[in-house]
Amino acid sequence: MSTDTARSSDAAAAEQGGLQLDARQRSMLQAMGIRLWEPDFYKQNTAAAQQNIAGAAIKSVANRAVQEALPTVAAAPTLAPAPVAAAAAAPAAARAPAVPAPTAAPAARPSAPVTLQQRPDGIDRMDWLQLQSAVQGCQACRLCASRKNTVFGVGQPSTEPSLAPRADWLIVGEAPGENEDIQGEPFVGQAGKLLDNMLRAMVIDGQPLARHSNVFIANVLKCRPPANRNPSPEEVAMCQPYLLRQIALLQPKIILAMGRFAVQSLLGSTEPLGKLRGRVHTMPLDAARTPVIVTYHPAYLLRNLPDKAKAWADLLLAMETLQPAEATPS
Ligand code: SF4
Incomplete structure (x- = not known):
């Protein structure tokens, strides 16, 4: 392999996210004062990955909430679509703001007072x-x-x-x-x-x-x-x-x-x-x-x-x- 080929290979690797650091490694480097250069696509991928992690965390919390709410249901295979109760159990910051909360059923109203009236006359002729x-x-x-x-x-x-x-x-x-x-x-x-x-x-x-x-x-x-x-x-x-x-x-x-x-x-x-x-x-x-x-x-x-x-x-x-x-x- 020529030097140019090796360089272009490294560059390609860098451009394709060859420098793959996890969150812990990245925070360690930042703590050591080492500033990282990140290509745009990497930032996007990282953001997407973080969203996936957040999503997984929501699912994990939701999953736990469902399992706690339904202790007798064995091994629910999937969480999608997420039940309302599970979504409510997720951390407030992670809840989807666009989903309107279901309207609570109106509380039963006590019966209105009724004035008793006489039975109608002439039932025996009706x-x-x-x-x-x-x-x-x-x-x-x-x-x-x-x-x-x-x-x-x-x-x-x-x-x-x-x-x-x-x-x-x-x-x-x-x-x-x-x-x-x-x-x-x-x-x-x-x-x-x-x-x-x-x-x-x-x-x-x-x-x-x-x-x-x-x-x-x-x-x-x-x-x-x-x-x-x-x-x-x-x-x-x-x-x-x-x-x-x-x-x-x-x-x-x-x-x-x-x-x-x-x-x-x-x-x-x-x-x-x-x-x-x-x-x-x-x-x-x-x-x-x-x-x-x-x-x-x-x-x-x-x-x-x-x-x-x-x-x-x-x-x-x-x-x-x-x-x-x-x-x-x-
Ligand atoms: S129909 Fe019979 S049970 Fe009903 S209010 Fe009249 S008397 Fe009472």
Whole structure:
């Protein structure tokens, strides 16, 4: 190799960053008073490298924050895109200023005070549409203050809104829970799924029952008691005329009363549910003498699986009562 070639090779090496010093070596040279000449490309590369180091540091901090926040998640393979929580954990100077912070969810506001009003007159003369509207605007008990929606009931929609849906079967539960309150429909969630399965298991005239066909599902209370507490006797009494009018308009052939509060409201009995099962009842306030079968609430059955067999016996009794010759379990 000639001298020129060697020089140009050194120059090339220098120009290409041949003098490769790490940060520690560079600070040592500076401390010793040795000033370094750096080509522009080297400055740029160094700046880029420093950015990479800073980026790696951010990732490292973010990584640690994610791992601390999710201790049960094993070996998360990647951090991109960085979670908001992780970015917040990075040092303030390293946070990207252009990323707007997510807007915090507004704090839940306490319910506005509600003035209770009398229940509308003439409930016993209302048609289906008027009844629905009366329930929707009802402020006759304090449950109206905390409800999101009233839960009127669900069935096969009628072609004429003022007429009740056609329903041979009426299922009466207790009160809306959280999901029912949000969706405005009774028996949703796990208890609703179990009820749907129970209905499907009953075959009438060759057709399994279903919530939108020949069945209407309602509750004793049309509004959710806060935190799913038990309804008070006053609330049950205040809401009862709506349910009685629903029964009068629906004219079901049979009623399944599910759970203690449905039984107490319909039969006016405080006997334990277990003692009322296995018999056919009628409601004291029902001129049509519609048969009522008492059974467990699906939410109770989810917690007490052995009682499902008893509930199945109740459904068989209901089918036998309705159509002695034709009803068959699936
Ligand atoms: S629970 Fe019944 S009586 Fe009470 S506000 Fe609701 S609809 Fe009216």
